[in-house]
Amino acid sequence: MNLHQLKVFYYVAQCLSFSKASEELHISQPAVSVQVRKLEEETGVELIEQIGKKLYLTEPGAQLKGYAEEIFAAERQAENMLADYRGLNTGELIIGTSSTLGTYYVPQLLTEFRRHFPKLEVSFKMGNTEWAEEQILKNQVDMALVERDLAHASDFSMMPFLNDHLVVIAAPDHPFVGQEITASQLATQPFILREPGSNSRKVFRTLMSQRGLPIQILMELESPEAIKRLVSSGLGLGIASALTLEWEVACGRLKVLQVADFVMERQFAVVWHKDKKPNRASLAFTDFVCCYTSAHQDLLADCECARSPGAPNIRKIVQV
Template sequence: MVAEKKSFSRAAEALRLTQPAISQQIHTLEEYYGTKLFERTSKRVELTSAGETLLPYAKQILDLSAKSKGALDDLMGRVTGKLTIGATFTIGEYILPQVLAEYTQRFPEVELNLLIHNTEEIGEMMLDYSIDAGVVEGRLQHRHLTLTSFLDDEVVLFAPPGHPLADVSKVRAEQLEEHTFILREAGSGTRATAEDYLQKIGVAPRKIISIGSTQGIKEAVEAGMGLAILSKWCVRREMLAGSLQRLTLDGFHYTRPLSVLERAGRFQSRAASEFVCLVQQYAYPKA
């Protein structure tokens, strides 16, 4: 955690320990191995070459510890421990909460931690052993990662009420060329999906505004700044309330798979495997 946060105080906060306790643990490790593991400056903490060498082994030790506990829990039929889930914004904010509500009812002894990042960051966290399971909306290609689709997500184009295209029953692609589009940041699965959507309909917007949050995009559209493309899950409440209006493209319908992300060959705790099963089998309501 110190290596990840580059700070003793932030590591202590994340682990719910005191900073002196963290410092003592590191000091004990450095005495045991007979070398410095961190270079400390007034602004940040960096791993030494010895620390860089030790870090992957430390992660494997933690993984093996989890395996041993998981094996005993399985033997006794228990589902306990900590479960850290990485999810992309759309899934983490609009889909997973109802899944996790059912999960906590089934397995109340599991301590849940949900981290929300973009697709690329979730992939890095899985490779780095920082999360136990991932749920993403983007595409990832890595020989150590596997993606398993669990839900088809409809992606929609929308505008504020009163927009010139709002009253058009079937919008033609060429009518979109002159309009500003509001998209997520580069590296986001939502951004990649929107770009693919535009490419498929042959539209190259004259102007694009990037905003780093889904809520920010919705509020920008409501304020009349432009059009946007998001998962139907993200805008269903606003559409029901009438603050956003879906635009129907003539002869075009776009869906994308939402997927469970796992690390190939990695031991999966009972808590993680039960979560993955629930995600894949959950009876999702219509968005």
Template sequence: MNFRQLRVFLTVADLGSFSAAAEHLYLSQSVISRHVSGLEQALGSLLLDRLPRGVESTEAGRVLADYARRLFALEAEAQTALEELRDLRSGRLRIGASMTIGNYLLPRILASYHDRYPYVDIELSIANTDTIQDDLHERRIDVGLTEGFVDDAAFNVRAFTDDELVPVVAANSKLAAIAELTLEDLAAAPCIMREAGSGTRAVIEQAMARYGLNFDYAMSLGSTEAVKQAVIAGAGFTIAPLHTVDNELRAGQLVQLRPTNFVLRRPLHLLQLQNKQPTRASKAFIDLLNEQIASALHGVDTD
């Protein structure tokens, strides 16, 4: 079915004459007549009764006109939806973030994003690095933000910032009283750590391997909050991103250990599928993320 012919037919049917349709569409009456006749021949049905004054739809014409109105209404709706997506007056942003990023870095950024683009639906799933990679592969999310190492040719990976990992322990721990603490002292103490598959744990284990050391894991827990509470309770020490324990350090619930010659920083990664066109919502998010990270590095408050 030729949509141009269909649009001409509907205009004739709605206005009741070839001449009125010709004037409305800025076409000659002969062109209008040719389009309608061509459509009737293609469908094998008479659509309009030609009367001495104007036209009147046949039964087939009324049925087709009803469908045509709905079809062109959907066309207009699709065009409006695309325009709204272009201007971010609608859309959906699906982010997968590892726990440290999702719980401590993203809430402020997502609040700013919502202020700028209030009509975009935001979906944030918090999981470990392995799960986020799986979700990206299966296209369940548009953007991944991870702490762990990512080595997969299917992804476009870049570091968007970094953070510092610091050993912490309860204030009354014997470790806190050691004047010249070494990594060997830590390796001999019970360690509370995130679960296998956690980006934080992977970074720490790789760093310790360079020193030829392994930690004695007393517990492997599924969230940063659980790890912190176990350490505060005196179950052992942990190594955690500094911004995740900042409040507890200020409150005196935890103290930072400073082993000799130990500094551990890690990049935080932004992941997207290779060869996949980013959505307008996800591109706007990445632009805002870069803006806020740059502002934080220069000490500028963007709110």
């Protein structure tokens, strides 16, 4: 089997799009189609079928995609192993991250990391916590920066590095602003929440369920920024990380509600598969995350929600 053809097929299988695969591979769309067709001719099996404008994997195509994932993951591990012997001047590191960290924390962290290790090829992928967990299990990323509360925690090794505080946010003119409210009052309000699989949604739902209270979900969105915009317009309440609110609170576009006896905390951690031995690049990145976080403990010092009465220390750093 031609590995180049297999790689092209793998990208098409991931994207289910010839055009997107061509962008990822930096080759023309016709060249992508030709390579997939040649692979099908060589194997004598139809791998991809097109119905209308959409592509679908056939049963053998879906199975071949699984084998391709293992082959290219092994290839990356072999390259990283050799890079270990050459030192940290070369190598590849793929980092997964949850949306909150990926939007508000990881970009600057990676910028600083690249300054220290300029010859390492580092990239990151972003999704919700459930997605990141799946990426680690499928060996699609070397490690991930996500919330510590994972569905399959026993499958992972992890190192906590940052405590986060989730808060209830509202438009500045919401009637709850400026008063201490109860969880029961939250149950009377419509909420704009993250999609299922999001850790912030899970934390909020757990606390409400423990009190036997329902949640009125008006809308579900994958974008924290979109949620903040809709909440600021007065459409409903939302749940957000204090990490994400510095600008909106300072400008008066959003207010943090004070909810009695309703503390939503979570812990971020560097996570990797327990059966995967970290290489030197992974170890260097893990150490750097802790050093970087310790050096930026004042990240939320000017954020109103971090100074609110009764709020826990969201800047506490935990290193193990």
